[in-house]
Amino acid sequence: xxxxxxxxGFGPIADAAPLSLCVREPHVPADRLVAEMVPPPRFDSVRxxxxxxxxxxxxxxxxxxxxxxxxxGLGGAHAVGGGKRGFFGFGKAKAAKLPAGPRGVYLDGGxxxxxxxxxxxxxxxxPAEPALKAFGTFVELTNLVGALGFQQTVRTLSGHRxxxxxxxxxxxxxxTVLVSTLxxxxxxxxxxxxxxxxxxxxxLGEGRFASADFLREIQGLSAHFRALxxxxxxxxxxxxxxxxxxxxxxxxxxAAYVTEGASLDDFPALLDHLARVHPSRYGAxxxxxxxxxxxxxxxxxxxxxALRLVxxxxxxxDREVPVLAAGLPFDQLFSEEMLNGGYRKKYFRAISRLTAxxxxxxxxxxxx
Numbered sequence: 001x002x003x004x005x006x007x008x009g010f011g012p013i014a015d016a017a018p019l020s021l022c023v024r025e026p027h028v029p030a031d032r033l034v035a036e037m038v039p040p041p042r043f044d045s046v047r048x049x050x051x052x053x054x055x056x057x058x059x060x061x062x063x064x065x066x067x068x069x070x071x072x073g074l075g076g077a078h079a080v081g082g083g084k085r086g087f088f089g090f091g092k093a094k095a096a097k098l099p100a101g102p103r104g105v106y107l108d109g110g111x112x113x114x115x116x117x118x119x120x121x122x123x124x125x126x127p128a129e130p131a132l133k134a135f136g137t138f139v140e141l142t143n144l145v146g147a148l149g150f151q152q153t154v155r156t157l158s159g160h161r162x163x164x165x166x167x168x169x170x171x172x173x174x175x176t177v178l179v180s181t182l183x184x185x186x187x188x189x190x191x192x193x194x195x196x197x198x199x200x201x202x203x204l205g206e207g208r209f210a211s212a213d214f215l216r217e218i219q220g221l222s223a224h225f226r227a228l229x230x231x232x233x234x235x236x237x238x239x240x241x242x243x244x245x246x247x248x249x250x251x252x253x254x255a256a257y258v259t260e261g262a263s264l265d266d267f268p269a270l271l272d273h274l275a276r277v278h279p280s281r282y283g284a285x286x287x288x289x290x291x292x293x294x295x296x297x298x299x300x301x302x303x304x305x306a307l308r309l310v311x312x313x314x315x316x317x318d319r320e321v322p323v324l325a326a327g328l329p330f331d332q333l334f335s336e337e338m339l340n341g342g343y344r345k346k347y348f349r350a351i352s353r354l355t356a357x358x359x360x361x362x363x364x365x366x367x368x
Contacts, residue, residue: 018264019258019289022273026284028305030147033280034156037134037144041119051117051250060114063107066228067118067194070105071125074161074192085258104193106222109230110345112352115196118230119164122194128161135164139311142175143280146261153182158189167223167314168197169346180221187224195225200295243328244362252293252326255364261290262364267297267327282315289321291364292357297327299335306338310350317353330354 039046039211048068053060105122107115123135134157136144145153157163163186247255256264265273277285286292300306316323333354334347 018259018262018293019295021263021265021285021292022269024145024285025277026281026287027279028284030144032284033129033140033144033147036283037136037140037214038130039120039123039135042318042320043116046120047124048118048121051114051121054113054232057113057227057230059109059231060321063228063230064109064119067105067122070192070194071122071127075127103187104195105226105231106225106227107194107196108227109232110348112349113230113232115230116166119166119194119196123162123164129257132159132161133164134142134162135166137166137314138179139167139279141165141182142178143278146280150178150182154185154189157186157191160186160191162192162194165193165195167349168195174335176221181336183221183224189311193224193271244358246297246325246327251365252295252324254366255324256291256293259291259293259364261288262293263289264293264295267325270294271300271305271309274362275305275310279308279311282312283319285312286315286319286321289319291361292316292323293364294323294325295327297330297333299327299328300333300338303338303341303343306334306347307343309333310343310346313350313353313357317326320360321357322359322364323354324361324364325358330358 048064051060051064053064107118109115120135123133128135148156187193253264256262274282300309331351333351338344338347
């Protein structure tokens, strides 16, 4: 790491410059993609018992009840040829015949109602070795197919007891067909499925594409899941103070220099860099970071850039990396057109998560 002279106005505040995301170009081998299909660090210790339902939302404790039963029904041998009981633990054991009905559960609800917490709790509660359970975002699943190839992905996941897919998104018809075919083969192999999304299975894709083929594929996917609606407000804002306002450029820069493991980047330059790094590598992009410091935060210029920023926000949130920023507040990153369009729930989720990380970063700034 290069040594640096004193930062203007600060004096000799550090022996080395902060890290920079813009100089990182990680390469992620396929075996790492498979090995990392576990709940992210933020959800290492979550369980059904640590989920705190909103007392005003009966759908939340009901979801816990259903998922606990779902996890209990996944014990025993693999469904194919293993004498496994029905998917929810009911019915008679049958040697090689899969149970009828939905092969998975689908958690639908707005951002911040605890869907990922519940999905990770299901992964932890399922009585199987970690190597027989997979957990990843929809983007990570499609990236796995790209890295391994379709047939190898099917072979790799077919021996699993459970596949959890967080933030199930279908951004184009090609991914729709790909994932629909993959999940169909995994269901046939006896793999249980669980997913979260901000949209019911039968409504995925609304506001994005009008293709009859696309909608037909969506309906086929929805048949695999029992949908559980989870109502409620964003817990990250429930009873919490308003997110801190952005800091000055000087405050952010100084914090980056005095915080071990912090990165410091100009926001527009970081957005440009994200266009050169595949989203499957954004997790590796954040390896080892203790904080992200950003200067000159501006409105996101276009939808492609905005969607890349959403993925980065997810990876930072998963890894609990605080974000300290100067410039525009995070709730002004996306235009009204974006917030009213087909990807609006992604953008609201990103705002929610970046706001939570901004709260986490308050301790990095020295009191004035």
